[in-house]
Amino acid sequence: MSRTAPSLQVRLLGLMFGVLAAVWAATLALTLSDTRHELGELLDAHLAQSASLLLVHDADEDLEAPAAPSLHRYAPRVAFQVWRDGRLVLRSANAPMQPFGPRAASDGFSFFTDGDVCWRVFAAWDAARRRQVYVGERLGARDEILGAVLRGVSLPLALALPVLGVATWWTVRRGLAPLRRLGRTLAARRPDALDPVPQDGMFAEMLPPAAALDDLLRRIGELLANERRFTADAAHELRTPVAAIRMQAQVARAAADDAVRAHALDGLLAGCDRAARLIDQLLTLARVESAQAPEMGAVELAGVARTVMAELAPAALAKGQQVELDASGTYEVRGNALLLAVLVRNLVDNAVRYAPQGTAIRVRLQREGGAVVLDVEDGGPGLPDADLARLGERFFRVPGSAASGSGLGWSIVRRIAAVHHARVDVGRSTRLGGLNVTVTFG
């Protein structure tokens, strides 16, 4: 894992902190609006109550606009005026001289601004509409109370936030512990350990990725086994001709007898030919296997077969074999001309190599339904069923076969057929008695 990869823990922490902060803010906002509303109602009720007290106050005791004493530290924030017949008869010391509101105003609440001080005012008339009472309260006072209430609420909330944060961090860390444990287990494994990851102590959410990992390990194991088998087989196929060449060369050099030396030199040449052919086939196989998507086009198969057979005919004639191409007209398939030539060459070359002297080899092209079918038949010994099944395994060579094959030819044929989505069937030739290979281009 790269160092710069985002951390799941940080992500979880971030999400949880975000949610916490939002809840915290919403709680604060809700408390603020609710408290403001309740406080407003409560204080308004107080204003109205005070006004009604002032109204029932004995009118004759009214003085000529005297200032009532201030009795409480909150008192300066509350003010009142009592007017009778348009004259200010009673007021608190902090109340202005001019009326707190429009004179003709009816009973009820209103706002009044005096300079930069804003008041909440309740006005009330007596039943005879002679006496009018104003009770005002500075709005700033309300905000101060609200602020004090909010301070009281938000302090515990603010203190809880870091505690919650630490708790969240701990929870997330602890929750993710199995994941870290799995990481440590995986890191501690030997690099070539491909056995399944132990699932004891694993949580349900971790099972799918663990199962996927096991599946991956299994597939890697299969691939490795395949590669090992291939390397072992390739080592055998490559080293044996080299060992033979070396041995024959040492025999030739030490030979006192001309016949022995000539025999060893012949062996040396045969070994070189075999090694060269093996290298050719390995390279061909490597090219075919790496060609996942070769250039495809329309290929005329009869022409390809004719060219290949013209190439291989001399070798067949030298063995006294008859070769025959049975293809009238044109047989067009979609494919890669070079690869298809390699396929036909391997099949015909195989027949020439393994069929005995004086037998026949026939290549036939025909149409079956919409498919083009290529048949290569020979009059050789054919193969037992068990060996037929194993043809195409890399380096599988038919036991006891004397010819210098490597078993790679079949792998090449199968691979090319697979690239062309063609089917390869191997059976016994009913006409010639030997091997019959059928390639069907669907």
Next chain:
Amino acid sequence: MHILLVEDDPLLGDGLRAGLRQLGFQVDWVQSGDAAERELRAQDYAAAVLDLGLPRKDGMDVLAAVRAAGLATPVLVLTARDAVPDRIRGLDAGADDYVVKPVDLHELAARLRALVRRAHGQPRDRLQAGDVELDPAARTVRKAGMPVSLSTREFDLLHALMLNTNRVMTRERLEQHLYSWGQEVESNAVEVHVHNLRRKLGSTLIQTVRGVGYVLPGPAGA
């Protein structure tokens, strides 16, 4: 020295047989695992060279079967499988040596000689009996420091007797040591070779056990 060569590759088998023959080995060559097992059970070979990738029966199976049957014939595994686990498996299955292809002919011969020597409890490559010294690698014999000229068969016979000092070797066993397949065994051949050896090396070296065979008394006196 009569050895069995098991190699399925025609070209390599042919080369190994020719090369080992040049170096004085009697070589029988088989190309399949079941033939190898049959021959190892039937004959007393000095050693065997065994390829592992064999048709019909794998070399490892041959080795296991032969060892399970209690045969102690020294076996040199000659194979292209060079991975360490393969080597370990081969040695554990009863191989006495494990050589990866391609191998030098002379090295192969030296290893075979060493296997045979060890199988007979001989610590040195050169064998000594009285004042007679035999060098299997150079195929030379000296008596009191002077070279003695021996024929191939005489040398092989003396070699077999010197490897098996104090052990009575029957005529049949000695014949097996001297001849590979397809070679005509002349009647009385062993007697004739023993006679020649006594003439060249002194009459007391090889003793006759009448009606049984021959023995070369060793220094330890058994």
